[in-house]
Amino acid sequence: MQASDFDLEADLEYGAQQGVNTFKNNRMVTFNADAIGLLRQQIIEAVGTETARELLLRFGFQSGYADFLQMKTSYDFDTEDDLLQVGPAMHTQEGIVAVEPIEMEYDRDEGEFYFRGLWHNSYEAQQHLIHNGESDHPVCWSQMGYGSAWCSGFMGKPVLELESRCVGMGDDVCEWEIKPLEEWDERAEPYVDALEDFFAEV
Numbered sequence: 663m664q665a666s667d668f669d670l671e672a673d674l675e676y677g678a679q680q681g682v683n684t685f686k687n688n689r690m691v692t693f694n695a696d697a698i699g700l701l702r703q704q705i706i707e708a709v710g711t712e713t714a715r716e717l718l719l720r721f722g723f724q725s726g727y728a729d730f731l732q733m734k735t736s737y738d739f740d741t742e743d744d745l746l747q748v749g750p751a752m753h754t755q756e757g758i759v760a761v762e763p764i765e766m767e768y769d770r771d772e773g774e775f776y777f778r779g780l781w782h783n784s785y786e787a788q789q790h791l792i793h794n795g796e797s798d799h800p801v802c803w804s805q806m807g808y809g810s811a812w813c814s815g816f817m818g819k820p821v822l823e824l825e826s827r828c829v830g831m832g833d834d835v836c837e838w839e840i841k842p843l844e845e846w847d848e849r850a851e852p853y854v855d856a857l858e859d860f861f862a863e864v
């Protein structure tokens with residue numbers, strides 16, 4: 663299968679049991695985005711921005727890693743490129759964000775990885791603006807966790823996704839890069855600390 667053939671809707675089973683929707687072996691739920699945004703804002707209020715970022719990064723990582731493992735074992739992809747690129751397709755079709763890859767280079771044997779692109783219509787940035795206003799730092803925390811997880815699973819080593827521009831900061835689009843941990847500077851430290859135990863497992 664090619665990544666471009668992936669169709670989440672076709673493989674979602676609605677009402678597999680009463681009140682249970684599944685994608686392959688995973689139960690999937692649909693929430694109102696405003697409600698998630700409110701929960702997110704309440705987490706920020708309750709524990710502060712740094713801990714909230716940590717929690718949301720970890721939530722995103724768990725989600726991305728579960729999706730990656732499910733996808734890897736459920737489909738027979740034509741190429742390794744397809745396995746990598748179905749990640750952005752999944753994230754987009756889940757309604758989280760529209761992913762526009764710009765540049766992608768990797769060598770799995772050598773452990774080299776570089777991926778850069780844009781996010782459009784980020785629900786997380788949208789909700790952050792509604793509930794918290796403009797931020798002075800990137801706010802698509804769960805999405806960075808998701809992309810980090812997918813690409814770490816793909817590479818079999820820790821790689822981290824960070825935003826350089828974010829709609830939540832007033833930019834017109836979110837822009838991100840994904841690189842191995844050792845290639846990031848000190849900007850990555852809080853993110854690496856938050857995901858340390860997950861990275862140890864990939």
Ligand SMILES: [Zn+2]
Binds near residue numbers: 781801825829836
């Ligand atoms: Zn963003």
